[in-house]
Amino acid sequence: MKRILLFALTAFSLQSFAQNTPCVPDAMNQDSLFGLWPDTIQNLPIAVEGVYYESYVQLKTPAVASEVPDVPIQFASLGIDSIGLVEALGMPSGIQMSCDEPNCVYPGNSIGCINIFGTTNAVGVHDLEFKVDGWVTAPIIGVVSMSVAVGDYVYLTGYKLVVNGSGSDVNLIHSNSFEVLQNIPNPFTGNTSITYNLMQQRNVSFSVYNVMGAKVMEQKYVANTGTNTIELSANELESGIYFYTLSNGEEIVTKRMIVAGK
Structure with a gap:
């Protein structure tokens, strides 16, 4: 077993x-x-x-x-x-x-x-x-x-x-499901990108929490069907470990990221 x-x-x-x-x-x-x-x-x-x-x-x-x-x-x-x-x-x-x-x-x-x-x-x-x-x-x-x-x-x-796939970000994710990929690069000192996939156009909510569980950022987007990307700057956060969540209204995905400096 x-x-x-x-x-x-x-x-x-x-x-x-x-x-x-x-x-x-x-x-x-x-x-x-x-x-x-x-x-x-x-x-x-x-x-x-x-x-x-x-x-x-x-x-x-x-x-x-x-x-x-x-x-x-x-x-x-x-x-x-x-x-x-x-x-x-x-x-x-x-x-x-x-x-x-x-x-x-x-x-x-x-x-x-x-x-x-x-x-x-x-x-x-x-x-x-x-x-x-x-x-x-x-x-x-x-x-x-x-x-x-x-x-x-x-x-x-x-x-x-x-x-x-070398030619398209669509190959990163299953096209028939809601998936959120790890931010790249991570850790980061400048900008980082978070790629996610939607089965249809809808509103999504993006939130960032510190290690104490306090929400330090929240953004709402109207996202398209397929691959979408959120760009995040280290200037918006203090150095440290954070957890980010993305919700499509039905599912919530959480991942960890590290701001190494600015």
Whole structure:
């Protein structure tokens, strides 16, 4: 039975590939709970068909087994020896991943760094799923695999990798649904763009909230059928983390953005 957590990535020992911007673990994530940064609200940057793509994620491994949902109670108090990223499912062809640790195995209570890079022609929205295992050291028994203890690997879901067609933004989004993409660039210091799709012309409401939940901006638009774009300037906000929502009157989509400066 699958266990769903926050997202994490696996890699396939691709250290022979040289990335343009090597990933460096961010110590600021050390106090975070087990999970991946950026989270599923911010998600991954958009890729463009036929254009080299590169991004990275930071994996914070759990300190104790109780941080892993559905772990058997007899293992809950045990410290995590290591976490392994076993397999990635759903990545578009041509996109590869490289871990900064051999075999994509990270010690408990540490930060892992994974590069995602390559060139793909697989236009569309790719749902990602990742298979993760972990190990604890139990008294008398010794090292125990979490997949053995739980009965299956942990499957981490919730992320999408959007590959935009080189000729049109319409390829970014399913044309028959209301979808809001992550702002690009993010973080940003000047301007950023938020692209969204509507099945028909209608009024939409765009709001921005700070981390305390206070609304700091609200705009209303008459949007067209298909792809629409909202342009936002860093001059309108103080530096920091924000959440933006877009509502079409029936659905509300929320994503996170970071104003890095002005």
